[in-house]
Amino acid sequence: MLALTTPYQTIFHRWPASLKVVMLLAFTTGLMLIQSQMLLLCAMGLPLCLIASQGRRYLWFSLKLLRPLWPFVAIILIWHFYTADLQSGLFIIFKLAAAFTFANLVTTTTSLADFSALIEKAMAPFDKNGAQGKKLGLMIALTLRFIPVFIERASLLRLAHRARSRKHGTWRIIFPLALSALDDAEHVSEALNARGGAAPR
Amino acid sequence: MIGKNMDKTVVLVALFAAVIAALGLIPKITLISGVPITAQSLGIMLCGTILGARAGAQAALLFLGLTALGLPLLAGGRGGLAVFASPSVGFLIGFPIAAFVTGWSMQRLGRLSIGPASALAALLGGIIALYIPGVIGLSVMIDKPLLASLALVAPFLPGDVIKVILCAVITRAIYSARPQMVLAKSPQPAPDLDAATQAADNPPQKDEAH
Numbered sequence: 001m002l003a004l005t006t007p008y009q010t011i012f013h014r015w016p017a018s019l020k021v022v023m024l025l026a027f028t029t030g031l032m033l034i035q036s037q038m039l040l041l042c043a044m045g046l047p048l049c050l051i052a053s054q055g056r057r058y059l060w061f062s063l064k065l066l067r068p069l070w071p072f073v074a075i076i077l078i079w080h081f082y083t084a085d086l087q088s089g090l091f092i093i094f095k096l097a098a099a100f101t102f103a104n105l106v107t108t109t110t111s112l113a114d115f116s117a118l119i120e121k122a123m124a125p126f127d128k129n130g131a132q133g134k135k136l137g138l139m140i141a142l143t144l145r146f147i148p149v150f151i152e153r154a155s156l157l158r159l160a161h162r163a164r165s166r167k168h169g170t171w172r173i174i175f176p177l178a179l180s181a182l183d184d185a186e187h188v189s190e191a192l193n194a195r196g197g198a199a200p201r
Numbered sequence: 202m203i204g205k206n207m208d209k210t211v212v213l214v215a216l217f218a219a220v221i222a223a224l225g226l227i228p229k230i231t232l233i234s235g236v237p238i239t240a241q242s243l244g245i246m247l248c249g250t251i252l253g254a255r256a257g258a259q260a261a262l263l264f265l266g267l268t269a270l271g272l273p274l275l276a277g278g279r280g281g282l283a284v285f286a287s288p289s290v291g292f293l294i295g296f297p298i299a300a301f302v303t304g305w306s307m308q309r310l311g312r313l314s315i316g317p318a319s320a321l322a323a324l325l326g327g328i329i330a331l332y333i334p335g336v337i338g339l340s341v342m343i344d345k346p347l348l349a350s351l352a353l354v355a356p357f358l359p360g361d362v363i364k365v366i367l368c369a370v371i372t373r374a375i376y377s378a379r380p381q382m383v384l385a386k387s388p389q390p391a392p393d394l395d396a397a398t399q400a401a402d403n404p405p406q407k408d409e410a411h
Contacts, residue, residue: 099286107281146219
């Protein structure tokens with residue numbers, strides 16, 4: 001399944017999604033207010049300790065997820081090297097890394113189904129007869145289904161183009177790809193309508 | 202008819218959220234300057250030029266929501282709540298804004314022909330409206346002045362201009378082949394983007410044989 005959820009079981013999988021999201025919000029808000037170095041080190045240590053408590057493999061898995069931050073770390077370090085203020089640069093990097101690690105902890109231990117149940121619950125007060133929640137659920141399901149269909153269609157068109165052309169300029173497939181995706185959408189919406197539509201009338 | 206058009210909007214919103222996600226899988230093209238270009242913001246522009254302001258923003262929001270739920274849909278396989286704590290958070294928040302502004306401009310540029318109108322709309326929404334929150338977000342997250350942050354993302358601009366042109370070419374191609382699918386090209390700004398008025402104003406095309 002296309003997801004960031006970790007294959008390693010942790011105790012955090014069993015915590016309710018709402019608790020984890022509230023903890024994340026509290027953590028990142030608190031992080032913004034931190035001024036002292038000691039507190040920042042503690043804040044950095046908290047998600048790391050939680051992750052490390054679940055075994056070395058999960059710790060390694062989580063640390064690998066920090067990779068996208070490297071370019072920003074480099075930029076910040078270079079900047080603060082030139083302004084001779086490396087300390088505040090490290091301060092920013094630690095704040096970023098702490099927030100990122102905690103958010104990854106929540107993401108990797110919460111399943112898509114748990115998250116969508118949480119969204120539906122959060123939407124309930126604004127949703128009189130459940131129609132909006134249902135519509136959103138339908139849209140999420142459709143999008144998840146469209147992604148692999150679209151990718152497969154693109155690779156089929158690429159093969160067809162390669163079979164008929166000596167050139168390998170694949171950008172040309174973008175037009176048939178767009179049109180076939182729109183035709184799919186047309187068919188799906190007709191099928192949806194024939195089965196009672198997306199919302200109660 | 203309302204129900205039918207609502208179904209179509211629901212499906213198109215889901216489709217375009219999927220298109221933004223799929224565009225994130227296109228291997229990035231690296232310029233001579235060493236700056237990578239990803240195709241994802243092209244998807245945001247197309248949301249606006251084809252779906253219009255409201256449905257386009259909905260598609261971008263749906264995409265963001267799925268990313269936040271933990272699907273690795275952003276270019277480079279990133280996703281999860283952590284991306285909202287990363288320095289590019291401003292650009293993510295800018296996605297639905299950019300799609301909305303693109304669609305809004307598109308609906309008001311009805312007098313221009315489809316190509317120039319979508320290029321201008323994509324420029325206003327996909328570049329200007331995207332970079333304002335993007336640069337602000339970057340400057341807050343890495344704690345640098347606005348101008349310095351702007352300089353950091355400026356190398357992406359040539360790629361964005363290419364995307365604006367691509368967006369215009371694609372939108373025009375779709376409009377000439379499936380005019381009924383271009384919800385944004387409505388003569389008057391439809392409040393709830395029902396294609397009903399638009400279908401009535403577009404004379405039946407050859408592919409609408411009954």
